[in-house]
Amino acid sequence: MTSSPDSVHGTPGDAFVDVEYEQPDQAAPAAAHRALAAVPVVCSTRHAWARVPAEPAPAERERLKARARELLKAKNAVMVSHYYVHPDLQDLALETGGIVSDSLEMARFGRDHAAQTLVVSGVRFMGESAKILSPDKRVLMPDLDANCSLDLGCPVDEFSAFCDQHPDRTVVVYANTSAAVKARADWLVTSSCALDIVRALKDQGHKILWAPDRHLGGYIARETGADLLMWNGACIVHDEFKAFELEALKKEHPRAKVLVHPESPADVVALADAVGSTSAILNAARTLDATEFIVATDNGMMHTLRQQNPGKVFIEAPTAGNSATCKSCAHCPWMAMNSLVDLVRVLETGANEVLVDPALIPRARQPIDRMLAFTAALKAGQPVGSLVPHIGAA
Numbered sequence: 317m318t319s320s321p322d323s324v325h326g327t328p329g330d331a332f333v334d335v336e337y338e339q340p341d342q343a344a345p346a347a348a349h350r351a352l353a354a355v356p357v358v359c360s361t362r363h364a365w366a367r368v369p370a371e372p373a374p375a376e377r378e379r380l381k382a383r384a385r386e387l388l389k390a391k392n393a394v395m396v397s398h399y400y401v402h403p404d405l406q407d408l409a410l411e412t413g414g415i416v417s418d419s420l421e422m423a424r425f426g427r428d429h430a431a432q433t434l435v436v437s438g439v440r441f442m443g444e445s446a447k448i449l450s451p452d453k454r455v456l457m458p459d460l461d462a463n464c465s466l467d468l469g470c471p472v473d474e475f476s477a478f479c480d481q482h483p484d485r486t487v488v489v490y491a492n493t494s495a496a497v498k499a500r501a502d503w504l505v506t507s508s509c510a511l512d513i514v515r516a517l518k519d520q521g522h523k524i525l526w527a528p529d530r531h532l533g534g535y536i537a538r539e540t541g542a543d544l545l546m547w548n549g550a551c552i553v554h555d556e557f558k559a560f561e562l563e564a565l566k567k568e569h570p571r572a573k574v575l576v577h578p579e580s581p582a583d584v585v586a587l588a589d590a591v592g593s594t595s596a597i598l599n600a601a602r603t604l605d606a607t608e609f610i611v612a613t614d615n616g617m618m619h620t621l622r623q624q625n626p627g628k629v630f631i632e633a634p635t636a637g638n639s640a641t642c643k644s645c646a647h648c649p650w651m652a653m654n655s656l657v658d659l660v661r662v663l664e665t666g667a668n669e670v671l672v673d674p675a676l677i678p679r680a681r682q683p684i685d686r687m688l689a690f691t692a693a694l695k696a697g698q699p700v701g702s703l704v705p706h707i708g709a710a
């Protein structure tokens with residue numbers, strides 16, 4: 317999915333950055349995975365790149381926003397934006413009848429909306445999920461090279477070989493994976509429904525093969541007691557939060573509550589007052605009895621947190637300090653690739669259409685549909701046991 321920066325679209329003033337991510341060592345596949353984080357893991361550092369779009373001048377920014385509004389209406393298109401993209405793309409989505417949300421709600425909203433064109437501001441796997449759920453709609457993205465370290469670090473051939481080695485396990489993958497990896501899975505989960513689904517699978521006797529995020533997998537295993545054999549991937553943003561520095565920050569702000577996304581390391585999660593998906597973090601900020609919060613997730617979230625909670629104070633959890641390497645500095649370099657300039661360009665030209673191999677779609681859709689049916693039943697207060705087969709009954 318990566319290509320040379322020389323061959324990609326950009327505008328004058330854009331810059332490119334090298335991004336490091338981890339992938340289990342293909343030369344030693346037997347040692348590259350672990351159950352419940354007990355076995356040392358062999359990983360290689362890989363390199364990708366991200367484009368840093370130039371910020372338009374204020375007048376140009378207003379012109380672009382007005383043009384985007386006009387084009388969305390003219391093209392009968394709706395914007396689906398993630399919480400981590402530029403605030404302008406979040407605001408535009410809300411102003412024009414679209415949505416700003418986590419990846420679960422993005423997928424559901426795009427599927428159910430009447431518009432025939434979806435503009436997904438986020439990263440590649442989100443556009444692919446929208447296309448898988450709405451194969452007859454046109455799905456556009458401001459930048460098709462907006463990637464994710466979890467997706468990049470879990471190539472389908474290696475992952476498929478890992479699954480083949482463990483045929484007794486139910487394959488549960490996180491949303492942050494390619495269409496091809498989803499097509500190899502039994503279940504898809506997002507961070508907002510992972511605990512419920514894994515708990516239900518455990519109750520039905522399933523042993524689980526989990527991919528790709530090791531921190532989220534560790535959190536799920538600790539919370540549910542399920543047997544998880546894990547792929548060893550990580551989010552380059554959340555992996556960088558530091559417990560030592562967070563403890564020091566807590567001492568400076570003793571009344572602050574700590575909100576943590578479970579893609580963060582276990583010692584950071586252990587310091588949290590609330591752990592959960594982006595939606596759960598928003599809910600905790602609204603409902604917890606505090607006016608000050610330290611937040612360990614991508615700092616793109618600060619926009620919605622501050623909008624929804626005027627008068628409350630939100631402080632970024634530290635990625636810097638003595639124990640830091642700060643690869644991402646709490647902002648995803650791929651989410652940052654989504655820009656107003658490219659939003660307008662794709663709406664004008666129809667460029668950057670997300671295409672998924674039609675042969676993959678029916679199989680990749682199965683685990684997503686299972687997740688959506690499960691979460692819909694849960695939301696409606698209906699029993700979910702019948703949606704999860706007892707092991708041996710599938």
Ligand code: SF4
Nearest residue numbers: 464465551552553648
């Ligand atoms: S923030 Fe992390 S998990 Fe989300 S898209 Fe970026 S690299 Fe992937």
